Amino acid sequence: MKKFLAIVLALVMVVSFSATAFAADKTYTISIGHSDTTQNLIHISLEHFAEAVNERTNGQVKIQIFAAEQLGSNAEMIEMVEMGNLDAMMLPSGQQASFCPKFAALSLPFLFSDYDHVYRVLDGEIGQELLEGLEDHNMIQLAYWENGLRQFTNSKRPIEKPEDLQGLKFRTPEDKMTMAIFAAYGASASPFAFSELYLALQQGTFDGQENPVSNIYANNFQDVQKYLTMVNYQYQPKDMIFSLSTWNKLPADLQEIIQECALEFGAEHRKAIRDNEATYLAELEAAGMEVGYPDTAPFIEQAQSVYADFYAENDWAEDLVARINELK
Numbered sequence: 001m002k003k004f005l006a007i008v009l010a011l012v013m014v015v016s017f018s019a020t021a022f023a024a025d026k027t028y029t030i031s032i033g034h035s036d037t038t039q040n041l042i043h044i045s046l047e048h049f050a051e052a053v054n055e056r057t058n059g060q061v062k063i064q065i066f067a068a069e070q071l072g073s074n075a076e077m078i079e080m081v082e083m084g085n086l087d088a089m090m091l092p093s094g095q096q097a098s099f100c101p102k103f104a105a106l107s108l109p110f111l112f113s114d115y116d117h118v119y120r121v122l123d124g125e126i127g128q129e130l131l132e133g134l135e136d137h138n139m140i141q142l143a144y145w146e147n148g149l150r151q152f153t154n155s156k157r158p159i160e161k162p163e164d165l166q167g168l169k170f171r172t173p174e175d176k177m178t179m180a181i182f183a184a185y186g187a188s189a190s191p192f193a194f195s196e197l198y199l200a201l202q203q204g205t206f207d208g209q210e211n212p213v214s215n216i217y218a219n220n221f222q223d224v225q226k227y228l229t230m231v232n233y234q235y236q237p238k239d240m241i242f243s244l245s246t247w248n249k250l251p252a253d254l255q256e257i258i259q260e261c262a263l264e265f266g267a268e269h270r271k272a273i274r275d276n277e278a279t280y281l282a283e284l285e286a287a288g289m290e291v292g293y294p295d296t297a298p299f300i301e302q303a304q305s306v307y308a309d310f311y312a313e314n315d316w317a318e319d320l321v322a323r324i325n326e327l328k
Helices: 002-020 041-056 074-083 101-107 115-122 125-129 176-184 194-203 213-218 252-286 297-302 304-313 317-325
Strands: 028-033 061-066 088-092 139-154 169-172 188-191 208-211 227-243 290-292
Touching: 041 061, 041 139, 041 252, 061 252, 074 088, 074 227, 088 139, 101 176, 101 227, 101 317, 115 125, 115 227, 115 252, 125 317, 139 213, 139 252, 169 176, 169 194, 176 188, 176 227, 176 304, 194 208, 208 213, 213 227, 213 252, 227 252, 252 290, 297 304, 304 317
Parallel strands: 028 061, 028 088, 169 188, 169 208, 227 290
Antiparallel strands: 088 227, 139 208, 139 227
């Protein structure tokens, strides 16, 4: 079904752009996919983005949003974007590192002290440097959106020290760095489709998963996970990526409006993540989830092997991390 939808979408894109090429008002329909539910804050901000683009272009640009992996997994959608068969998507950090090698540094454990540190890095010179290589894959990034500081959940036991993770089976994104972090803690980790994760947790295929609080809340993981461990072990953005095949067909004035809206509602999404975290945590606890706040020092210490391996594999990595740390 997902493959059928993808084929239909590709045909719609061709017809849409071809049919409007000779129209006086030149209207455009842009399809954007993402992996989160319609209750997720990212989807809500995408709806606001779509409304603003339609209004500010006087109806010339219509944004169609496909949520919850309707068009395929993140890996499948990014392939579609690269091939020009999907206009845009919200790309998680792990997949983006496949196209922008320096992007992998963002996923290093405990790299960021807080959100303010994150934004000083992403919204400055380093943030642009990290995108090197993206255009070589027929893609352009319009804005850094949010995924957030990430936490552990599991159904087996409270996580108070790194040793408590040993032997647990965790679902992770398709991200080598994240899997390396769990390996350092002695846990078993493997990627799995996010849209199918709730059922997998319910059935015991995985003991746990890792995500920002907003994603845990939006996906009702409190129903299938007993323990939430607040450690901020990793940060990842989720970014608005357009296919250059689509972007280059848009007139400059429409590109400017879409770019401005991408930045504006990316900022809205960031703020919503931060503003709602305390409320979400309270509701998760009220639903029966046990929330723990362990000392992160032992977790940081045990994860240093991940840094050593990353530095050994990339001769630019140690300098980049030092520059990121200077912005704390």
